[in-house]
Structure formats: C-alpha cells, structure tokens
Amino acid sequence: MMQRRHFLQTGTALSAAGLMSGCATVGGGSGPKVVVIGGGYAGATAAKYIRMWSEQKIQVTLVEPNPAFVSCPISNLVIGGSKTLADITTPYDNLVKRHGVQMVKDRVVSIDADKRLVKLAGGTELGYDRLIVSPGVDFMWETLPGMSKAGAKEQVMHAWKAGEQTQTLRKQLEAMRDGGVFAMSIPLAPYRCPPGPYERACQVADYFSKHKPKSKVLILDANEDVTSKGPLFKKAWADRYKGIVEYRGKHNVTDVDVAGKTLKFEFNDDLKADVLNVIPTMRAGDIAVNAGLATANKRWCDVDFLTFESKAARNVHVLGDAIQIAPAMPKSGHMANQHGKTCAAAVVALLTGKEVNPLPIYNNTCYSFVSSEDVVHVASVHRYDADKKTMLTVPGSGGVSSAANELEGRYALAWARNIWADTLA
Numbered sequence: 001m002m003q004r005r006h007f008l009q010t011g012t013a014l015s016a017a018g019l020m021s022g023c024a025t026v027g028g029g030s031g032p033k034v035v036v037i038g039g040g041y042a043g044a045t046a047a048k049y050i051r052m053w054s055e056q057k058i059q060v061t062l063v064e065p066n067p068a069f070v071s072c073p074i075s076n077l078v079i080g081g082s083k084t085l086a087d088i089t090t091p092y093d094n095l096v097k098r099h100g101v102q103m104v105k106d107r108v109v110s111i112d113a114d115k116r117l118v119k120l121a122g123g124t125e126l127g128y129d130r131l132i133v134s135p136g137v138d139f140m141w142e143t144l145p146g147m148s149k150a151g152a153k154e155q156v157m158h159a160w161k162a163g164e165q166t167q168t169l170r171k172q173l174e175a176m177r178d179g180g181v182f183a184m185s186i187p188l189a190p191y192r193c194p195p196g197p198y199e200r201a202c203q204v205a206d207y208f209s210k211h212k213p214k215s216k217v218l219i220l221d222a223n224e225d226v227t228s229k230g231p232l233f234k235k236a237w238a239d240r241y242k243g244i245v246e247y248r249g250k251h252n253v254t255d256v257d258v259a260g261k262t263l264k265f266e267f268n269d270d271l272k273a274d275v276l277n278v279i280p281t282m283r284a285g286d287i288a289v290n291a292g293l294a295t296a297n298k299r300w301c302d303v304d305f306l307t308f309e310s311k312a313a314r315n316v317h318v319l320g321d322a323i324q325i326a327p328a329m330p331k332s333g334h335m336a337n338q339h340g341k342t343c344a345a346a347v348v349a350l351l352t353g354k355e356v357n358p359l360p361i362y363n364n365t366c367y368s369f370v371s372s373e374d375v376v377h378v379a380s381v382h383r384y385d386a387d388k389k390t391m392l393t394v395p396g397s398g399g400v401s402s403a404a405n406e407l408e409g410r411y412a413l414a415w416a417r418n419i420w421a422d423t424l425a
C-alpha cells in the first residue's frame with residue numbers, strides 16, 4: 001500500500017515536471033537523487049533495489065534509449081532458431097509501476113562529476129547525489145579498419161548486443177546455402193561472456209545438423225585455446241557436431257574485407273566464408289570512456305569493490321561489464337546483477353548515513369546450451385578480501401558440469417526467468 005501511494009506521488013511529480021512527455025526539465029520529489037545510466041542487467045537491478053531498500057525514499061531516474069530490455073543470455077538460441085526475440089524481451093513497465101523508478105528514454109551524452117550533472121542527447125540535464133554508470137560494452141572498431149567503411153556494419157554482424165543484430169544474423173544463416181561456411185571470430189579476453197562464442201558455435205551447428213548438414217562452423221579464436229568450459233565444448237563438437245565444427249586457436253583477426261566476405265589475420269592466411277560473424281575487441285561503454293572513468297588501459301573502469309564507486313570520480317559508481325574485473329570474475333549478466341545489488345545496498349547506506357557492508361559476497365552461474373536442449377554450467381562464489389581490496393573466489397566453491405544434459409537445460413531456462421524477474425519485475 002505504502003509502495004503504491006508513493007508511486008502515485010512520484011508519478012504526479014513526474015507529470016508535473018514534464019519528464020513523462022520528454023520535456024527538458026528535471027523530475028521533482030524530495031529525498032536524495034540517484035541517476036542510473038543504462039537499463040541492462042546491472043543498471044536495472046541497481047535502480048529497482050535502491051527503490052526497494054530505501055523504502056522508496058531515494059528518487060531513482062533510469063536513462064535508457066531502448067524501449068524494452070533484450071537479454072543477451074539465451075540470445076544464441078534465437079540465432080540457432082529454437083527461441084524468438086520476443087522470448088528474450090521484457091518491458092520496463094514494472095520498474096515504473098511497481099517500484100516508482102523514473103524511466104527516461106534517452107541516451108546520456110556527458111557527465112559533469114564536479115557539478116553532479118548528466119546531459120542527455122535530447123538536451124535535458126539531470127542532477128544527482130549519486131550516479132550509477134552501467135552502459136555495458138562498446139567495440140574497438142579502430143582495430144578492424146574495414147568495418148568502418150560505409151555499409152560494413154550493416155552487413156557483418158557481431159550480434160554481441162542482443163536485438164536487431166541477433167535477428168539479422170539468424171536471417172543470414174537461414175539464407176545461406178547448404179554446404180556454406182559460417183565463420184565466427186573471437187577477440188582476445190577479456191570480453192563480454194567468456195563461453196558465449198562457443199555456445200553460439202554449438203547453436204549454429206545444431207541448426208546446420210538439422211537443416212543444412214553439408215555446412216561448416218569455423219571458430220577463429222584470437223586466444224590460444226577455448227577460454228571457458230573448454231573440455232565440455234570440445235566434447236560437444238567432437239560427439240555431436242563432428243565434421244561440422246572446426247576450432248582454430250591463435251587466429252587474431254586484424255581486418256575484414258566486407259565485400260569479399262574475407263577475414264584477415266595477424267599470422268594466418270586470409271579466410272573467405274559465406275556468413276561472417278565478427279565479435280570485435282571490447283571496452284567499457286562509450287559514455288564511461290568519454291567521461292574519463294576507464295582508468296585501466298583506457299578500456300575498463302577501476303572501482304572500489306565495497307561500493308562500486310569509481311576510482312576516478314567521487315559519487316560516481318560503475319557496474320557490470322564496464323568495470324575492470326577482479327581475478328576470475330567473468331563479465332556476465334549474473335555478475336552484473338550481483339554488482340547491481342551490492343552497489344544498491346552501498347548507495348542506500350551512503351545516502352542514509354549507515355555503514356556500508358564490509359564483506360560483500362556474490363555468486364555466478366554461467367549456463368551454456370550445447371544443443372537446443374542440453375546444457376553445461378560453470379559456477380563460482382566471490383568474497384571481498386579486505387587486505388587485497390578486491391573480490392577473490394572462495395576456495396572449494398562453485399564447480400563445473402561433468403556432462404551436458406537436458407535437466408541442466410531446464411535449470412538454465414529457469415535461471416533466465418528468475419534473473420529477468422529479479423532485474424525487472
């Protein structure tokens with residue numbers, strides 16, 4: 001009841017301020033103000049939990065350009081054809097209706113950490129007491145000159161941000177002749193979702209084995225070897241997709257000839273394919289880099305793991321894939337969701353004069369579909385180490401599947417439904 005009454009108040013303040021209609025004014029309401037940049041796994045979770053754990057006393061504005069949340073986890077199944085984009089899309093409605101988060105459909109173009117202001121593409125300025133920057137990743141296109149030519153990005157997909165590219169890649173595979181070659185390149189780690197490319201190879205191979213059995217999946221990996229769940233993926237390729245999947249390590253792509261559908265490598269011969277899927281080298285999202293928050297090699301953002309406060313700017317927190325990870329911490333949706341909760345608790349404590357939790361602990365489970373039903377997982381538990389001031393894996397925790405099976409497939413889909421609800425419902 002209290003939550004509903006508060007939402008009505010927030011809604012009224014918002015309408016009066018004109019934010020719901022996109023006018024260039026800042027939302028009203030009393031209490032401290034938090035602005036969140038990016039409604040992905042990290043940002044949406046932080047926005048929701050700050051509202052819940054502050055008992056709706058902290059005002060939260062979430063800026064996100066996309067009309068709905070589209071999940072990267074499970075998006076490889078859309079490429080394989082066993083799920084649709086609708087299956088992985090969730091509206092933002094509940095964040096607004098249930099939790100009173102103020103959603104602004106726009107993009108943040110600059111951060112003024114001294115004045116505590118962010119500027120949006122539409123011209124609006126939003127003031128904050130605490131800012132949460134969770135823009136995910138952007139790509140280092142400068143490492144692939146051919147991809148900057150006119151039309152290149154419309155023809156060669158990365159499909160590493162779920163949405164339109166996911167669907168286009170699926171259509172390219174559907175249009176490919178039987179006997180064609182699908183070539184996917186993987187950048188050097190660290191990149192978003194270590195097992196994601198190998199899962200994608202399995203999904204495309206599953207589709208080929210059922211519909212285009214003369215076709216091939218070529219995995220061209222800049223890393224020396226498979227970076228996650230190696231023995232499990234290699235077993236799946238040998239047992240299930242023999243003659244379809246071929247893995248080549250130490251293949252670092254340096255350019256793409258888009259018109260000639262050809263990949264160029266640092267040390268290996270050029271390679272032509274029917275469908276190219278180039279996953280470029282990554283760094284923190286543009287807004288974090290442009291705001292000077294990417295302190296680690298100008299790629300990733302160093303944070304204090306107790307609060308996720310940036311090491312470069314006070315009152316600014318960075319979450320999710322954009323951060324410089326702790327040892328053995330994957331860039332995953334599960335991890336981003338846990339960053340969101342840890343940061344939400346810290347921000348509520350900091351804004352209400354309470355003590356920040358000195359011992360955050362979180363876990364990660366990464367499921368990978370090796371067919372449309374069978375799944376493998378890797379899990380880990382991470383605990384703050386006060387001496388080293390970082391997160392370390394808890395000895396003996398976590399583990400990895402012994403074999404792929406259908407029961408894990410059901411767990412994986414339940415995991416996805418649960419995390420979508422935890423982030424957005």
Ligand SMILES: Cc1cc2nc3c(=O)[nH]c(=O)nc-3n(C[C@H](O)[C@H](O)[C@H](O)COP(=O)(O)OP(=O)(O)OC[C@H]3O[C@@H](n4cnc5c(N)ncnc54)[C@H](O)[C@@H]3O)c2cc1C
Nearest residue numbers: 038040041042072073108135136193320321332333334336
């Ligand atoms: C194919 C694939 C499969 C995956 N599978 C799994 C899996 O099974 N399990 C798992 O845990 N993880 C998985 N991941 C990884 C997971 O998707 C990411 O780790 C996760 O999305 C990171 O969350 P994030 O909030 O940091 O970024 P995102 O979820 O990408 O959210 C960032 C948001 O910020 C917004 N944004 C960016 N810039 C601005 C700006 N300037 N202003 C406003 N908004 C902005 C974007 O629109 C976006 O909505 C997978 C990834 C891929 C690509």
